[in-house]
Amino acid sequence: MIPLAEKHxxxxxxxxxxxxVGPNEDCDYYPCHYEGQDCTWxxxxxxxxxxxxxxxxVKTREGEVWGCADCTMxxxxxxxxxxxxxxxxxxxxxxxxxxxxIEEDDELRRKLVEEAKRVWRSGQ
Numbered sequence: 001m002i003p004l005a006e007k008h009x010x011x012x013x014x015x016x017x018x019x020x021v022g023p024n025e026d027c028d029y030y031p032c033h034y035e036g037q038d039c040t041w042x043x044x045x046x047x048x049x050x051x052x053x054x055x056x057x058v059k060t061r062e063g064e065v066w067g068c069a070d071c072t073m074x075x076x077x078x079x080x081x082x083x084x085x086x087x088x089x090x091x092x093x094x095x096x097x098x099x100x101x102i103e104e105d106d107e108l109r110r111k112l113v114e115e116a117k118r119v120w121r122s123g124q
Contacts, residue, residue, distance in 0.1 A: 001103060005043035010042075017095075018088070020080040021077040033110060037075035044074050045087060045099045049113045073120045082119045 001009075017040065024039035031037050048066030050056065055068035057062055073079055084095070090108070091098030102109045 003041075004095065005047075005095070005099075006096065008043045008047070008109075009058075009099050012095045018084060020077045020084070022077070025033045033072045037054050037070075037072065038080040039075070040070060040080040041074040041083065044068065044071075045083060045095070045102065046109060046113055046116065049109065051113050051117075053117075056111075076120050076123065078123050079116050079120050082116060083112075086115070 020038045021040045022038055024042075027039065027042075030039070047068065049068070050066060052107055053075060054071045055066055057064045060066035074083065087098035089098075093108045101112055102112065
């Protein structure tokens with residue numbers, strides 16, 4: 001996990017965020033995907049999801065990296081709420097701990113991605 005992502009997940013824990021935060025119009029990068037996006041997951045807790053319906057492997061000079069620039073799933077308010085709830089369950093109340101567990105367990109990550117996709121698609 002990159003340090004900025006860890007800092008973001010730790011902040012969610014410290015502020016005890018339990019509901020989607022909505023758009024962050026004060027952010028220098030807003031909107032990074034679309035106007036009105038939910039910014040709870042500035043860093044995706046499912047990265048790298050490796051789901052080719054959401055992203056793709058991109059070749060770089062240093063090797064391949066997971067590219068998900070066109071994925072907007074976690075910026076949907078329903079998905080943001082779902083992930084907050086599930087990650088707090090998985091991490092015994094801690095988003096950061098849940099993300100650490102997801103990083104170590106590919107099967108858990110795949111399961112959460114599928115659950116999140118169902119939530120996302122149910123509202124489209």
